Amino acid sequence: MDLHHLEAFLAVAEELHFGRAAERLHIAQPPLSRTIKQLERDLGAQLFDRTTRSVRLTTAGEALVRPAQDVLEGMRTARRAVRSAGRGETGRVRIGFAGPSSHVLVGKLGRVVREQHPGIELMLQSTTYNYEALRQLQDGELDLAIARWRIEPQGLDHRVIAVERYVLAVPAGHRLAGREEVSMAECRDEAFVALPADPGSSVRDAFIDTASQAGFAPNIVQTAPDTWTAVALVAAGVGLTFTLDTALANVVQTGIELVAISECERPTFQQIAWRQDDRSPALQAVLRASEEALPTPDLPSEPGA
Known part of the structure; x- marks a missing residue:
């Protein structure tokens, strides 16, 4: 049994006439009759009662109608899905x-x-x-x-x-708060909150490099899993954090101020x-x-x- 057999069966089941079913399928009637007989042999059941005047579905034929429709609809759905995927629609x-x-x-x-x-x-x-x-x-x-x-x-x-540009987030009231710009060298003795080293954050790498070029290894007193946590720790007075202006533009900034870094005039992308x-x-x-x-x-x- 294949799709060709099921399409032939449904055409006859819906038309209840071999001639009209053959026209619908654009084939001659004898090949259609042979296809139905092949299907009946494969299933071991008679699907139609045929007389010279009428064609009727048998009980077995009626039982096959819905499964045959489901199989053919499933195939049409599969074809549509493949075409849609090929066009980038799904x-x-x-x-x-x-x-x-x-x-x-x-x-x-x-x-x-x-x-x-x-x-x-x-x-x-x-x-x-x-x-x-x-x-x-x-x-x-x-x-x-x-x-x-x-x-x-x-x-x-x-x-x-x-x-984007790198900036420092400092607690409100900190000695650097209110400044438009600060040199990283001025932060030598400050405590810092930083992103973790392990996941491979480019922000942390830029922070370490900028501090190193300013002549010191930063005092990281707390590691934060993300920028939201880092900002909360800064607002609580734990330390400063080296971050991006675009990141802080989308974080609630209560209790912190942003200060530009003179060594970081060059943008990042x-x-x-x-x-x-x-x-x-x-x-x-x-x-x-x-x-x-x-x-x-x-x-x-x-x-x-």
């Missing part, structure tokens, strides 16, 4: 990101994808720090990553979606990245949507511009 796209600035960007992307491609599901991994996100992307564990980096990653295409060899139609659809949701901003023409 599918899944896995996105890795971390931090409050990325959460806002993902929200914008998710809204546009939902409006333009409701059949595409975004699978979000919200605690994937930059270097881990890039590794997972290169290994095929992610399809997209929102990240920033200092060394060009291999095998990836990417596009800038945000221009948040980017959306994907594998160069990934031709998934769903991914391509999401990338097109990202150009509307997360357009590339005007980039500084010179470092520090």
Whole structure:
């Protein structure tokens, strides 16, 4: 029994006339009759009572109608699904990101994808720090990553979606509060709250490098799992934190103030990245949507511009 047999059976069952069923199937009547007989032999049951004047379904034939319809509808559904996936209308796209600035960007992307491609599901991994996100992307564990980096990653295409600058978050009332700018060297004796080293945060790496260039190893008194926690600890007076202006723009800032860092005039860039060899139609659809949701901003023409 195959789909050809079921299509023939349903045509006869619905027309109750072999001639009309043959016309509907665009075949001659004798091949149709042979197909029905083959199906009956395969099932070991007579499906139709035939006379010279009429065709009727037997009890066995009536029992086959609904299963046959379900099988053919299932096949049509499968074909539609394959065609839709091939056109990028359905599918899944896995996105890795971390931090409050990325959460806002993902929200914008998710809204546009939902409006333009409701059949595409975004699978979000919200605690994937930059270097881990890039590794997972290169290994095929992610399809997209929102990240920033200092060394060009291999095998990836990417596009800038945000221009950012490093700043210090200090408690309200701190000696540095109210300053427009501070040198990192002035923070030699300060206590700091930092993101963990293990997940591979580019912000932490930039913090350590900036302090090192200023001639000291920072006194990290508390590690925070994310920027929200770090800001809460700063507001409580635990220490300062080195972070990004875009991250703090999306965090409640009660009890803290932001101060620019003179050594960090040069901006950093948040980017959306994907594998160069990934031709998934769903991914391509999401990338097109990202150009509307997360357009590339005007980039500084010179470092520090």
